[in-house]
Amino acid sequence: MKDEKTEDQILDAAEKVFQRKGMDGARMQEIANEAGINKAMLHYYYRSKRFLFEAVFSKAFSLIAPEINRVINEDIPLFEKIRKFTHSYIDFIQKHPYLPNFIIQELNRDQDFMNVLQKKKGFPDFRNFRSQVEQEVHEGNIRPIKAEQLFIHLLSLNIFPFLAAPLFKGFLNIDDNCYKELMEERKEEITNMIINYLEIKE
Structure with missing residues (x-):
């Protein structure tokens, strides 16, 4: 099951990275690093950068x-x-x-x-x-x-x-x-x- 606290953590981290790099320049690994999780967990919550960006936007x-x-x-x-x-x-x-x-x-x-x-x-x-x-x-x-x-x-x-x-x-x-x-x-x-x-x- 997905944890709401972890999801908020991911969205906050993604928001910071997207602000700095935009959609095209952001990388999933960079977002995972910002959130303090591994890339596999990030993909478990958001299977693509596009889905993650739409959530942040x-x-x-x-x-x-x-x-x-x-x-x-x-x-x-x-x-x-x-x-x-x-x-x-x-x-x-x-x-x-x-x-x-x-x-x-x-x-x-x-x-x-x-x-x-x-x-x-x-x-x-x-x-x-x-x-x-x-x-x-x-x-x-x-x-x-x-x-x-x-x-x-x-x-x-x-x-x-x-x-x-x-x-x-x-x-x-x-x-x-x-x-x-x-x-x-x-x-x-x-x-x-x-x-x-x-x-x-x-």
């Missing part, structure tokens, strides 16, 4: 997708939702800084895997957000904008600073602590930027 995606889904479907005003999304997302990624790069890199490598993820419980459901934005536009509360464009603005402004963190730290000549402070400031910067863009000025 699903675990990573399952951390972030429900959080996004929860906020965009919450029954709150649109501007409050934008603020809450930005604050929640940045707080979450500060705790899991590897996730955006890991997920986007591997989705670009294997775009078909998105079809698998879309069937999983907790995958973000965009329909309520679309309806809310369309209603706000129809009632003249915000400037005309497609919900898809607004969501892309919202997600990209939050994601990119974490994807490009080493580049920004180099350009700005700052350390990790200073960059973390900048990310805290971005909660309001992003929120205000988007809301100011959407607001209809008298």
Whole structure:
């Protein structure tokens, strides 16, 4: 019988190796070494690197997708939702800084895997957000904008600073602590930027 503690140990080890090497560069022996087990036991739990990678990827995606889904479907005003999304997302990624790069890199490598993820419980459901934005536009509360464009603005402004963190730290000549402070400031910067863009000025 498979032991849950050993399986968690394997997934944690694989996560570290996949972060460093990616799917193509990782080796099962390296993962076994990281987990402190032999290769035969690793294959007993996961018979191929592909199955192991999918388990690690699903675990990573399952951390972030429900959080996004929860906020965009919450029954709150649109501007409050934008603020809450930005604050929640940045707080979450500060705790899991590897996730955006890991997920986007591997989705670009294997775009078909998105079809698998879309069937999983907790995958973000965009329909309520679309309806809310369309209603706000129809009632003249915000400037005309497609919900898809607004969501892309919202997600990209939050994601990119974490994807490009080493580049920004180099350009700005700052350390990790200073960059973390900048990310805290971005909660309001992003929120205000988007809301100011959407607001209809008298």
